[in-house]
Amino acid sequence: MMELLGNLALGFAAATTLEMLTVCFVGVLLGTFVGVLPGIGPLAAVAMLLPVSFHLPPEAALILLAGVYYGAEYGGSTASILLNVPGTPSASVTALDGFPMAQKGRAGVALVLTAIASFVGGIVGVIVMALLSPALAGFALQFGPAEYFAVMVLGLVAATVVGGRGIVRGLAMVCLGLLLGTIGVDVNSGATRFTGGIPDLRDGIGLVVVAMGLFGVSEVIASIRGNTLQKASQPFNFRSLMPKRDDWSRVPGPALRGSAVGSFFGTLPGAGQTVASFVGYAVEKRISRNSDQFGHGAVEGVVVPEAANNAAAQTAFIPTLTLGIPGSTTMALMLGALMIHGITPGPRLIADHPSLFWGLVASFVIGNLMLLVLNIPLVGLWARILRVPHAMLYPSVAVLICLGVYSLRLNLFDVWLTLGFGLLGYAMRLWRFEPAPLLIGFVLGPMIEEYFRRAMLLSRGDPMVFIERPGSATLLGIALALLVLAGLKPRRLLQRLLRTD
């Protein structure tokens, strides 16, 4: 306990310098902004900020990217409630009850309550992270190369299972990502692999190039014209911002239950915020006394999913920072940002870089407070952003993508390569292949290969090592079980859970 307090003191000392506070504020502000706007999600925003983060010290870089990420969870509910168009995927559940509330003229109440629920979820998530991470990291310190390999396989399998396009297609994308990650000079042998004699490829394909192409460029192509966002027909009514007493009494229980569900699902790689908010909503609907009001503007229906997805957004950092397995694409980008700063994610991270880890934890607390302050008085302002003509944004986004990629190495080859990945991403969209497993495979590829080769070396070439060691056998067993479970169509199970009546 004393140790935890000491660590938190260290974290707050690191996170309350003027630079860190500024970075945190910019992060959560940008995050709220992209969260409010449907079409540009936290993923694209984090990808576009990656180049900027390379010019910052690693602590500031992580605080900035993380701020965008959880800030977007706050903003995501705004469009859900006002327009019935989720600003982020995980906010789609909030629309189920948020939009009916808005139609009854209670949009202001819904927005205020979601901000409070988000805050509760965020803080609970941070507490879970601070308590659980050191223990998990301590446990993982006993891992050898075989276990590391198994953990990463588990992470990759989890990433494919959640995709929803089928396991075969997901696994194929992971393999493609792993293969793209082998391009360039092999660190072990010095051999050049698959560069086709192009010198610009010797250092490998940049993470920013892949991320911007797959998620930025292809997103712009796909949505620049299809985005016929209906502007809100009637002016939003903010007469009654203050929730009534009856509303207040319906907040604490659902908020805490949502936070608990969210904290749990956030730690599972591949599950993430969307699953967390769906399950939280389904559970609450089952146990609530007001379950008949769900779907018609029940207060619980906006509180639970928002508490759940914000708690999940925080606890998603646990596997990412303690084991080095990213639970989602955005987490993969954060890992990539750390690796570019020369920090190896894994169980040694907390011990080796205490101010980075605890500073991040402290910045989450500060950032959540900032978001609460930003969101409640400024509800009207965020709602007005939705009325900006949407298509005007895309030209600027295209420029930011080009400039971001080019500024890293001042290499125009990277810009062409980004265009190539953009076309690949668009083709993948058309043929129903998920880009997320590809990116996670690409990020983890070099580490997986390293651990695989080291494990084989230690076992003197005996591949049975992965099954004989209990640790790696268990982890690989879980991965296999996940694959089998995924064959049973988890989406359908989840939908059945939601259709409780």
Added chain:
Amino acid sequence: MDRARLTDALGPLALVAIGMAFAAGSWLTLDLGTLRRLGPGALPLGLGLILAILGAVALVQGLLQPAERVPRPDLHALVAVGVAIATFSVLTERLGLLPAVFGTVLAMTTVIGDLPWLGRTSLALGVAIGVWAVFLLGLRLPIRAFGAG
């Protein structure tokens, strides 16, 4: 076999081809090493083969239970974004960053309906000025604003 199904099969087929290409490349040009000391070609060989197999399975799956069809691509948007990024690349090298930004925005506006040419040019000019202020003046990126690099 109808045309829609043929189009649908192109995706998985491309995966088979890519997998085979990586496998063949590792086999022919890279050292595979031994089981104990794996060479640089070992992992790509295995992954390439797995990718090819997964692609084949996806192909069969698609043939057995045809899912949704591949939608028609939005060629107009595709070309506009492609030209916009290519413009950035070509003009940054030849004329400098700001003309490149101007050209990129102009190319992008061709897919946005009902905007008069004055609106398009002023948007392009506005973004170029913004880029100059934020990235060149503010962040001091070492990129030439005008002129060949």
